[in-house]
Amino acid sequence: MLPDRPTAADLDATYMQRGAQVVSCDAARALAVETLIAERQLTDEWLKLKDQRRQRWFSRNSP
Numbered sequence: 001m002l003p004d005r006p007t008a009a010d011l012d013a014t015y016m017q018r019g020a021q022v023v024s025c026d027a028a029r030a031l032a033v034e035t036l037i038a039e040r041q042l043t044d045e046w047l048k049l050k051d052q053r054r055q056r057w058f059s060r061n062s063p
Contacts (some may be wrong), residue, residue, distance in 0.1 A: 002010055 002014060006014075
């Protein structure tokens with residue numbers, strides 16, 4: 001919040017604070033997206049390995 005009669009310094013400080021908040025938010029969002037992508041890649045890899053193990057088990061036990 002700005003005082004009733006803001007000075008140029010008040011405006012500068014407010015804009016700097018808001019800029020820092022935007023940068024922080026963008027960094028947090030980027031980290032969240034990066035984490036989600038990595039999690040999905042690990043899940044896909046795990047499912048692929050699970051299917052490969054199942055196929056080997058079936059092929060060994062097939063007549």
